[in-house]
Amino acid sequence: IESCMGWKLSKLPALKEFLLEGEVEAYQHVQVKYTTGRTPTMTIYHNERIHETIQLEFYHSKAALHSLFKRKGVLP
Numbered sequence: 001i002e003s004c005m006g007w008k009l010s011k012l013p014a015l016k017e018f019l020l021e022g023e024v025e026a027y028q029h030v031q032v033k034y035t036t037g038r039t040p041t042m043t044i045y046h047n048e049r050i051h052e053t054i055q056l057e058f059y060h061s062k063a064a065l066h067s068l069f070k071r072k073g074v075l076p
Contacts, residue, residue, distance in 0.1 A: 003040035
């Protein structure tokens with residue numbers, strides 16, 4: 001996951017909590033990189049190649065984020 005820590009993330013309170021309060025850390029093989037000005041994006045790799053890129057700004061609750069991770073096979 002790559003995301004801004006500042007104003008972009010502040011507009012997305014559920015995602016901000018999910019990332020900054022440790023919930024994302026419960027998932028295996030997930031890394032978070034904070035880059036100034038970056039729109040929150042999850043990139044899924046398969047065999048070291050980009051398989052899928054998902055814009056996280058459209059997930060407005062922590063339940064939706066957990067559901068996304070589960071659907072994509074990201075295990076806690």
